[in-house]
Amino acid sequence: MDELHISLAHGNGGRFMRELIEDIFVRHLGKSDLDTQADAVPIALGGGEAMITTDGFTVQPLEFPGGNIGSLAVHGTVNDLAVAGACPKYLTLNAFIEEGLEIAVLDRLVASLAAAAREAAVKVSAGDTKVLRRGEGGGLYLATTGVGVRLPGPRLAMQNIRDGDRLLVTGSVGDHGTAIMLAREEFGLRGDILSDAAPVAQLAKTLLQFDGLRFMRDPTRGGLASVAHELVRGTGFGVRLNSAIPVKEPVRAVCDMLGYDPLYLACEGRVVAVIDSAQADAAIAACRDLPAGADTAIIGEVSAREQRVILETELGGERFLEELEDDPLPRIC
């Protein structure tokens, strides 16, 4: 073993593992938050209703325009809490590190994770590291579990959705998926498309002020189209999407060239919300007041007519959006 790369001895419970945890994880995440002497640590929830979620991260490459697996592992999980109506408070972190990973890369990724956690005001309160044999780990996999406290506001559930409710999205779709695709270089394309990965807590909190809000989701794997399919399955209604769905021009161009549909590509910093039609315009205005929500748009409605996902085209045509089957793009998150 050398001192610049991860070795199997970093995973054995002995001195190298302890030093790795202290030199990288504790240094970035803060000794006060991360108690490395305890098997389990107390979390204070202030008597609120606790909510929990978990997510795994396998994105390749580990660093991409607009983010990396470290910051993504925070955003992905705090966003799942936010769209469920909770304020994120605590994270736990699992790192599966491949033998041979440069320690400088790990250090950079954990620093970025720590910065994202501070920005999202969550504490990383427990963690675990495992080292995987060379060739078995893709560099790094992360898993994060988030605990939060439910915010005041309407109870969110697909069952509350009604015929005629509106769908909105808080920004352009497909940026994250397209940025990852370009970062892989396998297509020989270079671009300046950035991942949209970011916390959505402010957007979610703003939407929760509307008592007509029925449901929120962040459209990650499978993209907006897969959220629409979930809504159809969960409500028994159909979803009609319109041609106002925001897609950035370079994203559309790359997707056209490579034969991808941005509606099926992952976002990591957007909220899809279903809201009473009477409050939709006010909700859009409120979201647009936030920097992260400047491009918020009504993108469709819930309809009892057909139990399908339908895209209305600009020229007045209609096409069915099928459920995703083959993987368009593996290891995107």
Place this chain on the structure above:
Amino acid sequence: MDELHISLAHGNGGRFMRELIEDIFVRHLGKSDLDTQADAVPIALGGGEAMITTDGFTVQPLEFPGGNIGSLAVHGTVNDLAVAGACPKYLTLNAFIEEGLEIAVLDRLVASLAAAAREAAVKVSAGDTKVLRRGEGGGLYLATTGVGVRLPGPRLAMQNIRDGDRLLVTGSVGDHGTAIMLAREEFGLRGDILSDAAPVAQLAKTLLQFDGLRFMRDPTRGGLASVAHELVRGTGFGVRLNSAIPVKEPVRAVCDMLGYDPLYLACEGRVVAVIDSAQADAAIAACRDLPAGADTAIIGEVSAREQRVILETELGGERFLEELEDDPLPRIC
């Protein structure tokens, strides 16, 4: 893709992923507990003090005598809560599944995980699956995060440990590590040694009745010797281990043959406890009353004399136990 093995399409957020989650994870873990429609789910903690822990699992082979990665992913995490003085209530589950894994194997492992969760009375309340490209995943990696509620009893912390306190262990050491080693077949040895993987909640609860209990830990990676080193680092005292440490005869024989020291091999169903010397005998008697604690023994004491880990041999000699450096056995948990 065929229907018997995991494909990348099982990880894409579309139909195959949904069917995999419903057919395997929801079927075994219970629809009522695992809400697949929500991004985050509420957990009821009854006003108690919440505690959290997390652990990753990469054991190879996935199935071994006495357990498998599914049951281990429950035991490992609920045991971390138990030795921290908490009653385990909820788990979250991350599965990183390698493309090509037989679906029948995954089904068996998740069934075993579900059975272990029922036995430990914990609910698996949130989960996530990712699919890793063939050759990158070692079949399956799991991560579990556990949330529990602190039990009545003394506050446990290394800082409470005093000179003269006794160490006890609730059963033989090194069984898990040795069972995994033999299951790998790379040594050409066959044996009937079973992993000791099991929940320790009953043992921990029994020990918590003693107000002289200072600290508990389950000696997993790095084994008993690494727990002793942690105690030395955490307290500034030394630890003197005696020759009464229970090691099963076949474990000792295999370790002698292969040059391993069972004191450095993982257990997955034992508790090491530090307790006031005045209560040590009563605590042993209480543990021995439980089936899981029949072999409980006093194995040493905390000593202000030398700030080291010392093993007293049967013949009255002494040797220093060094901190683990090289990995004796990777992917043991």
